[in-house]
Amino acid sequence: MKQALAIVRHELKLFLSDPRSVVVGIVTPILLATFFGFLFSGQGRHEAAKIPVLVADADGSAVSSAVVAGLAADPLLAVTQATEAAAREAVRKGKAVAAVVLPVGFGEGSVRAFFGASKAPEIVLLVDPSRATEAGLVRGLLSEKVFRESSREAFGGSSGTTVLQESLRNLEADPAPATPERETLEQLLRDVTRWKESTTGGQGGAATQTRGPGSAAPFTLKEEPVTARRGVTYNSYAHSFAGMGIQFLLFVALDFGIAFLLERQGGIWKRLRAAPLSRSSLLAGKATAGALVGLISVGATFAFGIVVLGVRIQGSIPGFLLILVSSALMASSFGLLLAALGKTPGATRGLSILAILLLVMLGGGWVPAFVFPEWLRTATLVLPTRWAIDGLDAVTWRGAGLVAGALPAAAVLFGYAALFLLVARLRFRWTDG
Amino acid sequence: MTPALEVSGLRKSYGAVAALSGVSFRVGEGTIVGLLGPNGAGKTTTVSIICSLLPADGGEVLVDGAPLAGDTDRAKGRLGLVPQELALYDELTADDNLRFFGALQGLEGARLSSRIDDVLRLAGLADRRRDRVRTFSGGMKRRLNLAAGLLHDPKVLLLDEPTAGVDPQSRNAIFESLEALRAAGKAILYTTHYMEEAERLCDRVVIVDHGRVVANGTAEELGRLLPAASGPELDAEARAAVALLSARGIAVPGVDGGKPRLEEVFLHLTGHALRDDR
Numbered sequence: 001m002k003q004a005l006a007i008v009r010h011e012l013k014l015f016l017s018d019p020r021s022v023v024v025g026i027v028t029p030i031l032l033a034t035f036f037g038f039l040f041s042g043q044g045r046h047e048a049a050k051i052p053v054l055v056a057d058a059d060g061s062a063v064s065s066a067v068v069a070g071l072a073a074d075p076l077l078a079v080t081q082a083t084e085a086a087a088r089e090a091v092r093k094g095k096a097v098a099a100v101v102l103p104v105g106f107g108e109g110s111v112r113a114f115f116g117a118s119k120a121p122e123i124v125l126l127v128d129p130s131r132a133t134e135a136g137l138v139r140g141l142l143s144e145k146v147f148r149e150s151s152r153e154a155f156g157g158s159s160g161t162t163v164l165q166e167s168l169r170n171l172e173a174d175p176a177p178a179t180p181e182r183e184t185l186e187q188l189l190r191d192v193t194r195w196k197e198s199t200t201g202g203q204g205g206a207a208t209q210t211r212g213p214g215s216a217a218p219f220t221l222k223e224e225p226v227t228a229r230r231g232v233t234y235n236s237y238a239h240s241f242a243g244m245g246i247q248f249l250l251f252v253a254l255d256f257g258i259a260f261l262l263e264r265q266g267g268i269w270k271r272l273r274a275a276p277l278s279r280s281s282l283l284a285g286k287a288t289a290g291a292l293v294g295l296i297s298v299g300a301t302f303a304f305g306i307v308v309l310g311v312r313i314q315g316s317i318p319g320f321l322l323i324l325v326s327s328a329l330m331a332s333s334f335g336l337l338l339a340a341l342g343k344t345p346g347a348t349r350g351l352s353i354l355a356i357l358l359l360v361m362l363g364g365g366w367v368p369a370f371v372f373p374e375w376l377r378t379a380t381l382v383l384p385t386r387w388a389i390d391g392l393d394a395v396t397w398r399g400a401g402l403v404a405g406a407l408p409a410a411a412v413l414f415g416y417a418a419l420f421l422l423v424a425r426l427r428f429r430w431t432d433g
Numbered sequence: 434m435t436p437a438l439e440v441s442g443l444r445k446s447y448g449a450v451a452a453l454s455g456v457s458f459r460v461g462e463g464t465i466v467g468l469l470g471p472n473g474a475g476k477t478t479t480v481s482i483i484c485s486l487l488p489a490d491g492g493e494v495l496v497d498g499a500p501l502a503g504d505t506d507r508a509k510g511r512l513g514l515v516p517q518e519l520a521l522y523d524e525l526t527a528d529d530n531l532r533f534f535g536a537l538q539g540l541e542g543a544r545l546s547s548r549i550d551d552v553l554r555l556a557g558l559a560d561r562r563r564d565r566v567r568t569f570s571g572g573m574k575r576r577l578n579l580a581a582g583l584l585h586d587p588k589v590l591l592l593d594e595p596t597a598g599v600d601p602q603s604r605n606a607i608f609e610s611l612e613a614l615r616a617a618g619k620a621i622l623y624t625t626h627y628m629e630e631a632e633r634l635c636d637r638v639v640i641v642d643h644g645r646v647v648a649n650g651t652a653e654e655l656g657r658l659l660p661a662a663s664g665p666e667l668d669a670e671a672r673a674a675v676a677l678l679s680a681r682g683i684a685v686p687g688v689d690g691g692k693p694r695l696e697e698v699f700l701h702l703t704g705h706a707l708r709d710d711r
C-alpha cells in the first residue's frame with residue numbers, strides 16, 4: 001500500500017515536472033472542442049458563406065426568369081448563371097455545391113402541370129455528393145421558388161388564363177366518370193377563372209399561397225450527383241481516407257523527427273557529423289527517407305480503401321501519386337522542422353501533436369472544409385494540409401486531371417517541403433556549443 | 434616534419450563553464466598519444482573540436498598542417514573518430530552497420546566490402562558479421578565501435594575512451610589492434626581516465642585537468658616530475674619479475690614495474706586523485 005502510494009506520488013511528480021506537456025494536455029482538448037462547437041453552433045452557420053449555386057436557364061420564359069431571380073434574391077445562395085455544360089463542370093470541380101438546369105418549355109410546362117394539364121417538366125439538380133447537406137437546402141429553396149413562381153403565373157399570368165380554360169375544357173370533355181376529386185378541381189378552375197376576370201391586374205395575392213386540391217406538382221426534380229463521369233457513384237470513404245491518410249503521414253513524420261532528435265543526442269550523430277557530409281545532404285537524406293516511410297503508410301491506407309471500401313481514383317492516377325509523394329515530402333520535412341525547433345524529444349512531442357491535430361482539422365481532414373465559415377475556409381488555404389486533402393479529393397472522386405487537379409496542390413506541397421527544410425537547416429542545433 | 438595532428442591553444446566554454454582553457458599537443462605518425470584526465474577534464478570536448486563537431490572559441494586544429502575547411506572538406510576523411518558512446522544500430526547486423534558508416538565516408542562497392550573484411554578481422558569479429566549487434570557482448574560492441582571508425586583507413590585516429598566498461602579480454606584485444614595500427618603508421622589520440630592504460634599503451638601522455646594541460650611527455654619524462662623516487666628501489670631481477678606480472682595484468686602494490694607511476698604524477702601536479710572511486 002505504501003509502495004503504491006509512493007508510485008502515485010512519483011508518477012505525479014514526473015508528470016508535473018514537465019509543465020509544457022501539462023499545458024498541452026489541457027490546451028489541446030480545449031482548442032479542439034471549442035473549434036467543433038463553433039463549427040456546429042449557430043455562430044458558425046450565421047457567418048457561413050452563401051452556398052454557391054449555378055443556374056442554367058435554357059427556357060428564358062417569364063416563369064424561369066422569375067425562378068432564377070427568386071433564387072438569386074435568397075440570402076442563403078450565391079447564384080451565377082451558366083450553361084449546363086459549364087455548370088456541370090463547376091460542380092464536378094467542387095466550385096459550386098449545386099446547379100439547377102431549367103429545360104426548354106419549363107415555364108409553360110410548369111403552369112400546365114399545375115392544373116394537371118400535362119406531364120410536369122423535369123428540372124435537373126446537379127449536386128456535389130460530398131456536400132449533401134447544402135445540396136438538400138438548395139433543393140428545398142428551389143422547390144419553394146418554382147412552386148411560387150409557377151403558381152403565380154398560373155393564377156395571375158396570361159399563360160395561366162389560357163391554360164385554365166384549356167384545362168377546364170379538357171376536364172369537361174373527359175369521358176371518365178366524375179370523382180369527388182375531379183368535381184372539386186373543376187369547381188376550383190371555374191372559381192379561379194371567375195376571380196381572374198373580376199381582378200384587373202392579375203397579381204397573385206392570396207392565391208399564391210393556395211395550392212388547389214388536386215392540382216399536380218408543377219415540376220419534377222431529378223437530382224443527379226455529379227462525379228467524375230456519369231454512372232460513377234460518390235464514395236464518402238475517398239474523403240475520409242484523404243484526411244486520415246494525411247494525418248498519419250504527419251504522425252509518422254513526427255516519429256521520424258523525434259527519432260532524429262534522439263539520434264542527435266547519441267554517438268551516431270558524431271559519426272554523421274564527422275563524415276565529409278554537408279548539412280543539406282544530411283537533411284535531404286533524412287527528408288527523403290521520412291517521405292518514403294510515410295508513403296508506405298499512406299499508400300497502405302489508400303490500398304485498403306481501394307480494395308475493401310471501393311475508393312476509386314476517378315481522375316489522374318499520376319496526379320494522385322504526385323499528390324501522395326508531395327504530401328509525404330511535405331510531412332517528412334515538417335517532421336524535421338519539428339526536430340529543429342524542439343529541444344528535447346519529450347518537449348517536442350506534446351506541442352507537435354497539438355500542431356498536427358490543428359493542421360489536419362483546419363485542413364479539412366476531419367470535417368470537410370466547406371462546412372467552415374467563409375473567412376476560415378479562405379484563411380485555411382495557407383495550410384499545406386488543406387491543399388493535400390483538397391488535392392486528393394480532386395483526383396479521387398471528383399475525377400480531376402493531372403494539370404487542373406493535381407499540379408497546383410503538388411506545387412504548393414513541394415513549396416512547403418522546401419520551406420520547412422530551409423528553416424530546419426537554419427534553426428537546427430548542429431552543435432552543442 | 435609536420436605532425437599528422439596538431440592542436441594549439443584550444444579554448445571552449447559552454448555558457449559559464451570553461452571546458453577548455455588553452456589545450457595544445459601534437460600527434461605524429463606511428464605514435465599513440467594518451468590524453469589522460471578525470472571525468473569532466475575536457476577530453477571529449479577536445480576530440481569533438483578536432484573533428485569539427487563543435488566550434489572552438491579559440492585555438493587551431495591542423496591536420497597534416499592544414500585546418501579543416503567546412504563540413505564537406507575531403508580532409509575530414511583523414512580523421513577516424515571512435516566516439517565515447519557506443520554509436521551502433523543495435524537492430525542491424527555488424528555488416529549493415531559498417532556498410533552505412535562506410536557509405537557516409539564515401540566508400541562503396543568492392544572497396545567497401547574489402548574494408549569491412551579488414552576491420553572486422555582486426556576487431557576479431559569476422560565470424561559475427563551477419564549477427565545483429567543486439568546479440569553482442571559489451572566488449573564486442575566496443576570492438577565494433579572501434580572498427581567503424583577505421584573503415585575509411587584514416588591517418589589519424591581519435592579514440593574517446595574506447596575501453597569504457599569492457600572485460601579485460603576485449604581490452605587486450607583492443608590494445609593489440611591499436612598496436613598493430615601504430616605499427617602501420619597511424620597517428621593515434623587515445624583519451625582515457627585509466628592511467629594504467631596510458632602507461633601501458635601510449636608513447637606520450639598529455640595530462641589534462643579542468644581544461645588545462647598540466648603535463649606532456651613520455652612516461653619516463655613525467656616520472657621525473659616527481660620530487661623523489663617513490664616506492665622501494667628494485668634490483669634488475671625484481672624489476673623483471675614485476676614487469677612480467679604487470680604484463681599479465683597483475684599489479685604489485687607499492688611498485689611500478691620500473692615505470693613512473695602516473696597516478697602519483699597526477700596527484701602531485703593537480704593536488705587531487707585521478708579518479709574519485711579510489
Ligand SMILES: Nc1ncnc2c1ncn2[C@@H]1O[C@H](COP(=O)(O)OP(=O)(O)O)[C@@H](O)[C@H]1O
Nearest residue numbers: 432447450452471472473474475476477478479
Ligand atoms: N553540451 C554541454 N553543455 C554544457 N556543458 C558541457 C557540455 N559538454 C561538456 N560539458 C562540460 O564541459 C566540461 C568538459 O566535458 P568533457 O569534455 O565531456 O569531459 P571529459 O570527456 O574529459 O569527461 C565538463 O565540465 C562538462 O560538464
Ligand SMILES: [Mg+2]
Nearest residue numbers: 476477478517
Ligand atoms: Mg568524455
